[in-house]
Every structure is written in structure tokens, then in C-alpha cells.
Amino acid sequence: MMPPKHPHFLPHIKNPYWIIIFSFLLWVFLFRDFLSAKLALVHDAVSYYEQIKFFLDNVSRGVFPLWNPTWESGAPNDFFLRRIGAYNPFYGFILILQGMGLNYTLAYLAFLGAYYFLGIFGFYKLAHLIFRDTKSAFLAYLLLLFSSLGTNLFDSYLHLIFVPMIWFFFFLVDFSRNPQKHSFLGLIFCFMLLMTTYIPFYFATIFLSFVFCFIIIFFQDFLTICRRNLSFLNHNKIFAGFCLAALLLSALPSITFFHESSRGEFTLPFRADASSSQNALEVNINKITEWSIGEEVYFSYLLSNLPDMHFKVLYIPLFAYLIFSLGAMSRINKKLLLFFIWSLLVFLITTPQLPIYSYLYTHVFFFKYFRNSHFFLWLILLPLLILFVTELFRSILTHRPTTKKENILTMAFLLAVHFIGFLLTIFTKTASLTSFLTICFSFIFFILIFNGRLISKEISTLIFLLGLVFLPATEVYYHLSLNSPSYAGPSTYDRPFTDFSYTHSPDHTQKIYFGTKWYHLANSRLDYTIFGKYLSHKFILYDRTENISDKNLSFKEVEQAFAEQRNVAFVSSSGEDGADSRDVPKEALVIEKDAPEFRLLSYNMNSIKVKTNFPSRKFLVYNDSFDSRWQAFVNRQPVPVERANIAFKGLWIPPGENVVYFHFGTSGAYLMNYVLLALFYFLLISLLFLWITFSLRKS
Amino acid sequence: MDNILPEKIMKNSLLITRFLFYGNRVMILYLFAWVFFHATIDHPKSLNAAKITVLNRLLPSFVHLTGIMDDQEVPDKKKLRGCIQYYEKVVLYMPQLAEAYGLLGFCYYHTGEKQKSLEAYKKAALLNPHFFWSHYNLGLIDYKEGRYSEAVESFQKALTTQPEVNIKIINTSMIYKQILLGSGHDHYDITTHLRNGYAAVRLLLILSYSELKALKQTDQRNNRNDPTAMLKEKINLRPF
Numbered sequence: 001m002m003p004p005k006h007p008h009f010l011p012h013i014k015n016p017y018w019i020i021i022f023s024f025l026l027w028v029f030l031f032r033d034f035l036s037a038k039l040a041l042v043h044d045a046v047s048y049y050e051q052i053k054f055f056l057d058n059v060s061r062g063v064f065p066l067w068n069p070t071w072e073s074g075a076p077n078d079f080f081l082r083r084i085g086a087y088n089p090f091y092g093f094i095l096i097l098q099g100m101g102l103n104y105t106l107a108y109l110a111f112l113g114a115y116y117f118l119g120i121f122g123f124y125k126l127a128h129l130i131f132r133d134t135k136s137a138f139l140a141y142l143l144l145l146f147s148s149l150g151t152n153l154f155d156s157y158l159h160l161i162f163v164p165m166i167w168f169f170f171f172l173v174d175f176s177r178n179p180q181k182h183s184f185l186g187l188i189f190c191f192m193l194l195m196t197t198y199i200p201f202y203f204a205t206i207f208l209s210f211v212f213c214f215i216i217i218f219f220q221d222f223l224t225i226c227r228r229n230l231s232f233l234n235h236n237k238i239f240a241g242f243c244l245a246a247l248l249l250s251a252l253p254s255i256t257f258f259h260e261s262s263r264g265e266f267t268l269p270f271r272a273d274a275s276s277s278q279n280a281l282e283v284n285i286n287k288i289t290e291w292s293i294g295e296e297v298y299f300s301y302l303l304s305n306l307p308d309m310h311f312k313v314l315y316i317p318l319f320a321y322l323i324f325s326l327g328a329m330s331r332i333n334k335k336l337l338l339f340f341i342w343s344l345l346v347f348l349i350t351t352p353q354l355p356i357y358s359y360l361y362t363h364v365f366f367f368k369y370f371r372n373s374h375f376f377l378w379l380i381l382l383p384l385l386i387l388f389v390t391e392l393f394r395s396i397l398t399h400r401p402t403t404k405k406e407n408i409l410t411m412a413f414l415l416a417v418h419f420i421g422f423l424l425t426i427f428t429k430t431a432s433l434t435s436f437l438t439i440c441f442s443f444i445f446f447i448l449i450f451n452g453r454l455i456s457k458e459i460s461t462l463i464f465l466l467g468l469v470f471l472p473a474t475e476v477y478y479h480l481s482l483n484s485p486s487y488a489g490p491s492t493y494d495r496p497f498t499d500f501s502y503t504h505s506p507d508h509t510q511k512i513y514f515g516t517k518w519y520h521l522a523n524s525r526l527d528y529t530i531f532g533k534y535l536s537h538k539f540i541l542y543d544r545t546e547n548i549s550d551k552n553l554s555f556k557e558v559e560q561a562f563a564e565q566r567n568v569a570f571v572s573s574s575g576e577d578g579a580d581s582r583d584v585p586k587e588a589l590v591i592e593k594d595a596p597e598f599r600l601l602s603y604n605m606n607s608i609k610v611k612t613n614f615p616s617r618k619f620l621v622y623n624d625s626f627d628s629r630w631q632a633f634v635n636r637q638p639v640p641v642e643r644a645n646i647a648f649k650g651l652w653i654p655p656g657e658n659v660v661y662f663h664f665g666t667s668g669a670y671l672m673n674y675v676l677l678a679l680f681y682f683l684l685i686s687l688l689f690l691w692i693t694f695s696l697r698k699s
Numbered sequence: 700m701d702n703i704l705p706e707k708i709m710k711n712s713l714l715i716t717r718f719l720f721y722g723n724r725v726m727i728l729y730l731f732a733w734v735f736f737h738a739t740i741d742h743p744k745s746l747n748a749a750k751i752t753v754l755n756r757l758l759p760s761f762v763h764l765t766g767i768m769d770d771q772e773v774p775d776k777k778k779l780r781g782c783i784q785y786y787e788k789v790v791l792y793m794p795q796l797a798e799a800y801g802l803l804g805f806c807y808y809h810t811g812e813k814q815k816s817l818e819a820y821k822k823a824a825l826l827n828p829h830f831f832w833s834h835y836n837l838g839l840i841d842y843k844e845g846r847y848s849e850a851v852e853s854f855q856k857a858l859t860t861q862p863e864v865n866i867k868i869i870n871t872s873m874i875y876k877q878i879l880l881g882s883g884h885d886h887y888d889i890t891t892h893l894r895n896g897y898a899a900v901r902l903l904l905i906l907s908y909s910e911l912k913a914l915k916q917t918d919q920r921n922n923r924n925d926p927t928a929m930l931k932e933k934i935n936l937r938p939f
Contacts, residue, residue, distance in 0.1 A: 291748065294740040298749035299756075308784065310756060328726040340728050344735060354739055392725065483784070 016134060019462050020124060020141065024117050026470055027145055030477040034154045035109045039484045041154050042311060046491060048157045051080040052091065053104055053493040058605055060095060061498070064673045065605040067627075067664040070497050072508075072515035072523075073535055073647075074625035076266055076664075077605070078257045079514055085160055085197030086673075087250070087680040090115060104494070112153045119163035120145045123383065126170040129177070130335070130387065131394050135461050140390040142469040148315035149382060151480065155311035157198070158378050164193040165203055165379065169210075176225045179232035181239055182690035188243040189683045192250040196676075200254065201366035206346065206380045213342040217334055246679060252672060265627055267517045271371055282368045285361055288352045293381070296374040305429050309479040314377065318421075318438050319468045320389045325417045326446070327392025339388040343381055350376045397449060410450055418443045434472045441468055500603040502539065502592050506532035516625040518647035525555045526562070534562040534645075535623055539591040539598065539610075541653075542569040542619040543584035545644075558646060565590070569619050569650055572643040589618075607663040612653050621650040622662060633661040750792045757785045761878045764802075767809060774809035782806045789874070790822075797827035798874040804836060816840060824856070830868055831860040831893065835900055842903060847911045854904045862893055 033039045041049055054077075058065040068077040093114060097107035120141060127140035152158045171186035194203045215222050233240045260266070261280045271283045300314035309315070330336075349360060350373045361367045401407040422439050425431040445464050510528060512520055523531065548554070548570045558570055565587045591598050601609040608622070626643040632651050633639065635658055644650025653660060721727065759781035766772030786803035789796060804819030817840055824833040838853030869875050869889050 291752070294742075294745040295748045295752070298745045299752055302746075302749055302753050302788075312756070328724065328729060330725045331723055332725055332728065336725065336728070340732070344732070348739070351739060353741055353744075482780070 016138065016459075016462055019138070019459075019466065020121065023142060023145060023466055023470070024120070026466075027150065028113060030146075030473060031113075031150065031154075033481050034484070035113050037105050037109060037487050039154075039481060040487045042485065044156050045154050048084060048160075049108055050491055050493045051084050052094070052108065054497070055081065055084060055086055056091060056094060056104075057493070057498060059677075061604075063604045063606060064670055064677075066669060066673070067606050069605060069624050070492075072512050072625070073519055073623060074627075075515050075519075076260070076627055076629070078253075078260060079266065082196070082254065082257050083157070083198050085193060087196050087676050088160070088193060089681045089684045090118075092681070112159070115163055116150055116153055116159055119159060119166050122163065122166040122170050126166060126173060127387065127390060129170065129173045131390060133394055133397075135397065135458065135465070136390050136394040138462050139393055139465050139469075140386055142465060143317055143320050143386045143389065144383060146317050146469050146473040147382060147386070148313060148476075149378060151311050151313075152378060154484075158375060160197050161194065161202060161375075162379055164190045164197070165206065166383070168194065168203075168207075175229065175232075179229055180694055181236065182687060182694050184232070184236075184240065185243060185683065185687050185690060188247050189680075189687055192247055192680070192683070195247075195250055195254055199369055201369055202375060202379060204366065205350065206376070209345045209349065210342060213338055213345060217338045217341065246683060249679065250676060253676065256669075265517055266515065267520050268514050269511065269520060270513060279368075283371045285352070285358070288361075288370060288373060292350070292352050292373045293347060293377045294351065294353070296377050306432055306475055306479050308483075309476055310483050311480075314382070315473075315476055316382070316385070317469045318425075318435055318472045319442055319465075320386065322417065322421055322439070322442050323389050323393045323396065325421065326396055326414070327389070329413070330392055330395040333391075333395075335391050336388060339384050339391065343384045343388075346376055346380055346384075396446075399450065400452070401450065407450075411447070414443065414446050414450070432472075432475050434475045438468055438472050441471070498604070500538075500600055500608070502537065502600075504536050504538070506536045508532050508535055516627060516647065518643065519625045522646040526559050530559055530563045537590045537592070538623050540569075540621045540623065541589040541591065541598075541614070542567055542621065543588075543616070544568045545571045545619050545650075547571055548646075553646070562645075569621050569644050570646065571619075571650060572646070601659065606665065607661065609659060609661045611657070611659050613657045614653065614655055616655050618653050619644070619650055620653050620660065621645055621648055623648050624662075625649075627664070629665050631663050633663070634658050636661075753788055754785070754792065757781070757788055758877070759785050764806070765878060776810050779806050779810050783810065790819075795826065796874060797823045797830060797833065798868070798872045800826065801830070801833050801836070802874060802878075804833075808836075808840065813840065813844070824853075827868070828856070829860050829864050831857050831862075831865045831896060834860065835896055838900070838903065838907075842907055842910075847907045847914070850907045851904065851911070854900050854907060857900045858897070858904070862890075862897065865893055866890065 028035060034041075040046075054068065054070075055065060065077050066081075068075055068080070071077075090111070094104070094107045094111045097110055098104060102110070123144050124137050124141035128134065128137035131137055131140075149158075149162070152162075168187060168190035171183045171190060174180075175183035175187055194200050258279075258281075264280065267280050271281065271287065296312070297314065299312060302308075303310055303313045348354060348356060350370075351357060352361075352373055357367070399410070401410045418439050422436070425435050425439070441464070445468060448464075449461075506529070508523070508528075508531070510523075512523060515523070544567060546568050548558075550572055560566075561568060561570070567584055567586055567588045569588075594600060597613050599611045601611055603609070608624075612618070612620070621644045623645075625647055626641070626649050630641050630649055631638065632641045632649070634651070634653060639651050641662070642650045649662065651660070761782070763772055763775060763778040764782055767774050783803065783806045786799050786806060789799040790803060793799065800819045800823035804816045804823060807813075807816035807819055817837070820833055820837040820840065823830065824837055827833065834853045834857035838850045838857060841847070841850035841853060866889055
């Protein structure tokens with residue numbers, strides 16, 4: 001073998017962290033308008049921004065918000081806590097930045113960027129483990145970093161599933177190769193994060209499909225890995241036992257939430273068809289089949305012109321397509337087969353139009369909870385495609401023409417692929433200066449590779465790769481910035497919300513997304529203006545009550561009573577009417593501010609305490625949605641909470657001075673949440689400690 | 700005979716070798732994937748669903764558009780860009796919608812793309828020759844560009860349209876309804892605007908004729924002696 005012509009001064013680089021960070025800074029530059037709040041968050045990203053703010057603002061005050069009184073006149077907050085993955089210790093980063101003086105918006109955007117980097121870096125580490133080659137791993141990192149996966153940060157919430165999932169697979173591969181405590185703990189920690197964030201069944205589907213494909217293709221390896229892992233567990237019983245106990249504990253919130261969803265106290269009208277579903281989270285199959293992977297791909301195709309770049313458009317760097325084409329003549333190996341079959345399997349079982357989906361929907365319980373099957377495109381199909389392309393790239397790098405004929409054929413093939421690529425960009429109207437330059441530089445790159453000039457100069461290869469992937473992305477994200485709306489101002493929770501107010505604006509949502517079952521009923525059946533005016537007062541006191549049956553509910557009568565502010569509360573119970581025989585005023589007493597007879601003592605998201613002093617017995621209606629988990633105490637004595645005026649809380653107050661206290665949930669529920677929050681932080685710190693000590697021992 | 704057999708065997712073994720060679724290549728996976736996706740996806744249905752979503756996703760706020768129509772706002776290129784993108788897709792997916800072409804022409808005009816505006820209005824007039832505003836705007840652009848004979852032709856066509864038909868078109872048009880709903884207008888006085896439009900067309904026709912006549916004359920006109928100067932001041936020379 002001939003020695004290299006030019007000595008290279010830089011040693012072989014195992015982990016080029018400086019160029020990884022530099023690449024990420026280039027990504028930050030491309031998205032600077034989004035990360036600096038010059039451009040707005042849109043769609044689901046807004047909701048997550050708000051819910052995380054709501055959660056952090058309360059937790060930083062020592063309140064774990066299990067109830068949200070600001071959402072649709074009050075709703076259980078479990079749903080949102082599960083969506084955001086409330087126990088994620090990385091949210092602490094936002095609090096740290098806020099503590100350093102940054103406002104929440106910028107702190108949150110910084111968190112999004114940093115969390116995305118964490119995920120993409122995890123993908124680099126995973127690719128390095130799989131391909132055992134820095135150049136290939138770096139290419140995989142670049143292709144994913146500059147793909148439109150990153151746009152989901154500002155439009156969706158997929159990063160909350162994607163990041164722990166990637167690290168889960170990294171720790172899984174690492175543990176399979178070399179079982180160590182830190183990788184086992186990492187596996188468990190990521191699994192716990194995934195179980196407590198949004199709908200864990202997306203990850204479950206991805207993981208199970210992976211296991212199935214891996215066993216088929218790498219059966220012998222699978223057996224070896226199982227033996228090795230069992231041996232590790234056998235030698236580390238206490239450690240493994242602790243990890244598994246933590247895992248089981250982290251399953252509790254999801255299990256209790258699932259149980260709550262079947263009790264029917266809350267509803268998601270857009271998801272479920274109330275007549276057919278037993279669980280509020282179930283999605284009607286007709287809703288699922290409206291939009292899936294095929295439609296998402298077509299959507300991207302229809303907006304494939306650069307000036308049309310928008311959110312949800314799937315963009316993969318042009319260089320990937322060139323490698324895809326060049327790799328057509330590569331030999332199929334087990335890795336390629338695994339990525340390919342796994343992709344097809346995921347597509348097959350998650351496309352609702354296919355008959356197999358109806359079978360899975362009926363027989364596999366968690367298929368009823370997927371509303372967004374197109375998420376699989378972003379969560380797994382895109383990363384698998386990039387891994388597939390990276391493996392092709394790795395095999396292309398190993399190709400060395402040995403004869404003159406092979407050399408000519410290779411060059412001809414290279415030229416043909418690039419020329420066809422050039423023509424395709426013109427015919428598909430995706431042509432631009434950067435795409436032409438990319439094709440040219442790619443051609444030069446591969447010529448240098450096949451002539452062996454670049455291989456020894458790893459740094460040059462990495463810089464070349466960065467240029468090839470970054471160049472076309474500049475134009476793509478420039479157009480995305482042009483097509484994105486500007487920052488629209490503070491959102492709901494950017495304004496003060498933690499203080500109590502006796503009166504509210506009569507505006508309320510006409511069609512709710514999420515709320516209690518009874519509130520949804522009242523909201524949809526009562527006149528909008530009358531109901532809005534009723535809701536504008538938090539506390540109303542009545543002298544009389546009237547029992548109503550849920551089966552024969554007269555909405556007109558209730559509506560009339562609200563309009564006239566009649567002095568009678570409608571109670572949904574089977575007890576006697578609380579009719580007072582005294583002469584009572586015609587109108588109910590509306591509390592608009594603190595007064596000698598009625599004063600607010602304390603308030604937070606989960607509870608409220610008031611002091612009353614009325615000369616006669618009164619029925620207090622607190623216009624905050626009813627839920628059976630609410631408890632009430634009058635002078636520290638528990639009293640039953642009635643469901644009043646269809647959807648709200650009510651109770652009788654005796655005459656004289658009383659302290660009335662409403663509190664949501666049990667002490668056990670709060671204890672579980674605080675313990676889990678602490679556990680997640682503890683596990684993260686332990687993971688970092690174990691990993692660092694392992695790395696130091698190894699080096 | 701002995702020569703043929705080995706030749707046949709050689710040919711077959713060559714085929715087998717070729718088959719094994721290509722069968723072991725990644726291109727086979729590509730072929731399989733292509734067949735798989737074509738067999739599993741309902742392409743027309745997916746494409747239609749995607750088109751609807753594209754239009755919903757691109758649906759802009761029409762506040763600025765109606766602000767320009769009401770002379771309340773100065774045209775802003777960035778704000779109109781969203782409307783242009785939207786209407787370009789509408790005419791691409793629903794090429795029979797004349798009103799969409801008309802509004803596209805309106806947006807192009809206010810972003811300075813006069814030629815594109817002209818073509819869009821021509822298309823709108825061709826698709827629906829009974830719609831007053833297409834002819835009006837076409838004539839107005841021609842008038843401003845100095846093409847007076849074309850302007851006269853368009854204004855004459857505009858005057859042949861029937862007001863009742865135009866009111867019906869605007870009231871039943873999905874495109875115009877979107878604008879009214881999106882802009883927060885509770886009520887848009889179509890009749891008054893149309894009446895003003897017809898009056899403006901008559902004046903513009905007079906102006907166009909006089910410009911044509913002036914072009915035929917060789918001596919310079921003094922603007923102070925121009926009897927049509929006052930009329931020009933009264934006319935709003937912006938498309939609607």
C-alpha cells in the first residue's frame with residue numbers, strides 16, 4: 001500500500017465534538033428568528049409552551065398543579081401533565097435560565113434548542129455505535145440535524161418523544177454490546193420518560209416492531225445478547241431491582257390517568273365519538289383514517305417548491321438523495337435489511353387505510369389511542385431512512401475501483417447519477433443555486449473519495465460533509481422564515497394567572513377541546529351569551545335548591561334561571577329539595593369582591609379557602625367545574641360536594657362564621673407526584689455520575 | 700449438437716449470475732418499496748386530502764386584503780405574500796374558479812407584479828365573462844399602462860354585465876365568503892360598491908376615449924385646458 005502523498009498534521013479523530021457543536025451553531029443561525037422569538041410558535045407548539053409555563057410557574061411556587069381552574073372553567077390537569085411529561089428533569093433548565101434573568105419565552109426557546117441538540121447528539125452517538133465510523137456517524141448527525149425534523153420544535157411537540165426515544169435506543173445498543181450499570185440505568189430512565197410523556201404507545205409500537213425485526217434478522221445475535229444481559233442482571237440484582245422498581249413506580253401516573261379516562265368524568269369531543277367509545281381518550285377510527293403517512297408525504301410533495309416551504313413539509317437534505325441513488329448498486333447487508341424491513345413494518349401497521357390496521361384497532365387495545373398516525377413518519381421513518389442512507393454511504397466509502405475498467409464504470413455511474421439529479425431538480429422545479437452547487441460539490445467529493453484523497457484527511461471529509469448538507473438547507477429555512485408568522489404577543493399564561501379573581505370575561509370557548517363531561521354538556525346546550533354571563537361570576541349564593549335529574553334535564557329552565565339570576569340552584573342529587581320556607585330575595589347573591597360576609601383567605605390551582613358570615617343558611621355555588629375528586633370542608637369538617645347548576649361545585653353553608661375549604665385530590669396523589677419528580681432528578685444525576693465515572697475508568 | 704448444449708448452459712448460467720448480482724443489490728429493495736407503496740396507498744384519495752390540507756394550512760388572514768379594498772390600509776408586500784401563495788394554490792387545484800384568479804390579480808397588482816396581475820385578470824374574465832370586476836380591473840390596468848384601446852374594450856365589456864348577476868356571484872362565491880368571514884366584516888355593502896364601480900367605469904370610458912383622441916392629435920395639450928383633468932382627479936385608479 002502506498003503511503004499518503006501529503007502528511008496530515010491532525011490525528012485520527014474519534015469524536016469530533018468541536019465540529020458537532022459548530023454544526024449545531026449553524027443550525028441555530030438558520031433558526032435564529034424562531035429561537036429569538038421574532039417568529040411565532042404555531043399550532044400545537046403554542047399549547048405546549050403554555051402548559052409547560054403553567055406547570056413550571058406552579059411548581060416553582062411549591063404547588064403541583066393537579067387541577068387547572070383557568071382551563072374551561074376548571075379541568076383536571078392530569079391530561080396536560082401526561083402530555084408534557086411533567087417529570088422530565090430537563091425542564092429545570094428553563095427555571096435555571098429564568099433564575100438568571102431570562103424571560104420565560106426566551107428561556108423556553110433556549111430549552112427547545114438545547115433539548116433538540118441533546119436528541120441529535122444522541123443520534124450521533126447511536127450512529128457511531130451502529131456504524132463504528134466517525135464520518136458515517138457525522139453524516140447521519142448532519143442529515144437529521146438539517147432535516148425538517150427540527151421544525152417540529154416550533155410547530156409540534158414530537159421532540160418530547162423523539163429525544164428520549166433516541167437515547168433509549170442508544171443505551172439499548174450500548175447495553176447489548178457491553179452491559180454496564182450506566183447504560184442499564186440510561187435505558188430505564190429513558191423508558192420512564194417515554195412512559196410518562198404524551199401517549200407512550202407510539203414508542204411501544206416502534207420498540208415492539210424493532211424487536212420483531214431484530215429477532216428475525218439477527219436471531220443468533222439476539223440469543224447472545226439475551227444471555228449476556230441476563231448475566232448482568234444476575235450479577236447486579238439489587239441495582240436492577242431498584243431500577244425496575246423505579247420503572248414500575250413511573251407507570252403509576254399513566255395507569256391512574258388511564259383509569260380516570262374510563263370513568264368518563266372528562267371528555268375530548270374532537271377525539272372520540274361519545275356514542276361508541278368507552279374511554280375519553282379513544283379515537284374514532286374514522287378520525288384516524290383522515291390523515292396518515294401517505295397524506296403527510298403528499299402534503300410535502302405539493303409544497304416541495306422552495307418558496308412554498310412551510311411547517312410539516314418533510315425536507316431531507318439533497319445530499320441524501322444523491323447517496324440514495326449512488327447506493328443502488330451496493331450489496332444488501334443485514335443492517336440495510338433491518339432498516340428496510342423495520343420501515344415497511346411500521347408503515348404497514350400504522351397506515352389506517354390498510355386492512356391490517358382495522359384488525360389491530362380491534363384486537364390491540366392501544367391502537368385505539370392513536371390520533372396522529374403520521375407521527376410515525378417523523379419519529380421513526382425519517383431516522384431509519386437516514387440510517388439507511390448512512391449505511392449506503394459507509395459502503396460507498398469502502399468501494400475502491402481496482403482496475404481501469406472499474407474506475408471508468410464508477411466515474412460514469414457517478415456522473416450519470418449527478419447529471420440525472422441535476423435534471424430532476426430542474427423538472428421538479430426545486431432547482432436553486434444552492435442545489436446546483438451541492439450537486440457539483442457532491443460530484444467533486446465522491447471523485448476525491450474514490451481516488452483515495454480524502455479518506456486519510458478525516459477533518460477535510462467532515463468539513464466537506466458539513467458543507468454539502470448545510471448549503472441547501474440555508475435556502476430552505478430562509479423560505480420557511482419568510483412564510484412563518486411573526487411573534488403575535490403574549491399568550492394566555494404569559495399574563496398573570498395565579499391570582500384569584502371574582503369576575504371574569506363572559507367570553508368562553510364555543511367548542512371545547514378538553515374539559516369535564518358536565519361542563520361540555522352545559523356549554524354545548526345552553527345559550528352562549530347567557531352561559532357566558534353566568535360564568536363571569538365565580539361565586540354565587542342561593543337560598544334555595546331544586547333537584548334535577550340528569551336523564552330529564554331541562555336546559556331551557558336552567559337557561560331561564562341563569563338569565564334572570566333566579567335565587568335557586570339546581571342540584572343533581574337524589575336528596576330533598578333544599579327549599580327555604582322564609583321569604584327570600586328573587587335574585588341570587590353574586591359575589592364580586594371581598595366583603596364582610598364573604599372573604600377569600602387563600603387560593604392556588606388545587607384549592608381555595610373562603611370565610612363566610614351570613615345570617616341564614618346559604619347554598620354556595622363555586623363556578624369551577626365539578627369533579628368527584630374534589631373535597632370540601634366547612635370548619636374543618638368534611639362535607640359532600642354537590643354537582644350544582646349542571647357542571648359546578650356546590651355545598652350548603654350554615655349561618656354564622658364559617659371557613660369553607662375546597663381541595664382537589666388526595667394527599668396520596670400529591671405525594672406520588674412529588675416523589676416521582678424527585679426520583680427523575682435523582683436518576684438523571686445518578687446516570688450522569690455513573691457514566692462519567694465509567695468513562696474516566698475507561699480512559 | 701455438442702456445441703449448442705454448452706452454449707445454452709453458458710447463457711443460462713450468465714443469466715443466473717446476472718440475476719444473483721442484481722438480486723443482491725439495494726436497487727431490488729427500491730423496486731420492492733416502490734411496488735409496496737403503490738399497492739398500499741390510495742393515491743387519488745391521499746392527494747386530494749393533502750390538497751385540502753395545503754389550502755387550509757396556507758389560508759391567510761384577510762384583514763389586510765379587505766383593508767386595502769376599503770382604502771384603510773397601504774398594501775404591504777409581506778402581508779400580501781401569504782394571500783398570493785394561497786390563491787396560487789387555489790387556482791392550481793381548482794382552475795375553474797374565476798374569482799380566485801381575480802383576487803390573485805388583485806394581490807399581484809398591489810405587490811407590483813403588473814404583468815402577472817394582467818394575466819390573472821384575463822384568465823378571470825375568460826372563465827367568467829359575466830363578472831363585472833374582472834373586466835373593470837383589466838381595463839384599469841390597461842388604462843394606467845397607456846393601452847387605451849384595450850382599456851375601452853374591457854370597460855365596454857364591464858358595462859354589458861348585469862348587476863344582479865354580479866351580486867349573486869359574490870354572494871354565492873366560496874372565495875368571497877372566506878374573505879368576509881376571515882376579515883371579521885359582519886356586512887359588506889356589495890350593492891354600493893358595485894354601483895360605484897359602474898359609475899367609475901362610465902367615467903373611465905370617457906377618459907379612455909379622450910386619451911385615444913388626444914393621441915391622434917399632434918400638438919401638445921396643456922393640462923390646464925384639459926377638460927378631463929377634473930374627472931381624473933375624481934376617479935380612484937386602483938383595482939378592486
